[in-house]
Amino acid sequence: MNRLANPFAPRRALPEKTRQIKAWVCELCNLDDAVVVSVTELACRDEDCPDIETVIGIMRPGEKIEIIRVHKEVAEVTREDVIGAGGNSN
Secondary structure, eight states, X not given: OOOOOOTTSOSSOOHHHHHHHHHHHHHHTTOOXXXXXXXXXXXXXXXXXXXXXXEEEEEOTTSOOXXXXXXXXXXXXXXXXXXXXXXXXX
């Protein structure tokens, strides 16, 4: 059977690193428990970014989703990357 690869599917599961990134976002943005944070590794099609980027979604109840993009794979994201990408808004 010939299966097409989903370019938006995560390349690999990294639950510990994903939890760490979520913790950084919650700390830096001073988020409460009602806010959902998602971390996804996606294929990037923009000319100015690498093949893979990490997309962080901040979903506050009743508000539009805030997106933070880090032009690195999940495994390579640092706290400083989250700060530099806009993850320090209060």
